[in-house]
Amino acid sequence: MKKFFADFKKFISRGNILDMAVGVIVGSAFSTIVTAFTNGIIMPLIKMLLALVGGDGLDSVYTILHGVYTTDATTGESVLDLTNSIYIDWGAFITAIINFLIIAFTLFIILRVAMRSSEMFKKAEEEAKKSRLTKEDKLELKKRGISLRDREAVKEYKLEKQKLLEEKAKLEAEEKERKAKEDAINNPSQEQLLKDIRDLLREMQTDNSKQVKSAK
Secondary structure, rough: OHHHHHHHHHOOHHHHHHHHHHHHHHHHHHHHHHHHHHHHHHHHHHHHHHHHHHOHHHHHHHHEEEEEEOOOOOOOOEEEEEOEEEEEEEEHHHHHHHHHHHHHHHHHHHHHHHEEEEEHHHHHHHHHHHOOOOHHHHHHHHHHHOOOOOHHHHHHHOOOOOOOOHHHHHHHHHHHHHHHHHHHHHHHOOHHHHHHHHHHHHHHHHHHHHHHHOOO
């Protein structure tokens, strides 16, 4: 039993579970905002546009499958009873699509901004790491008699260090390429061997053709 509760505590304490709970709560609140925005702003605008072209709005967009009619006590006219009728509510379906598009577009914008912000933070962090002086740098500056307050001297030291690092990276790349070429020569692949044999056969064929022509 203790192991069961320990595993349960470990489960609910995991970061992704907490993130999911926060996401569900924020998502529910966001869904309420979108529904209010759709019903309070978007739908009245759509109804107004439909009214301009002679429609009654999305509330009247439905297809009756089985209609139940009642008599209006005031006018005596036969009125469709939507509560007891069977019908396809196209207006509710269109409203749900509008809600989905608004939510999807808003999430797309939020994720796009979040990803760009994350990239900016990463770049800023990398730049900060590059410009940050390590313990070795401080010792080297101390050996050279350069004060950390002397920004110009520190900047020149950083530029010199960056240049040395670039040269070192270039030399390492050249050394890596040289070793790759040596490995290709000392340990040729099957494909390389076939290529060499093909080139050798072509050279021999060319030499034979020249000898035949010279003999003629």
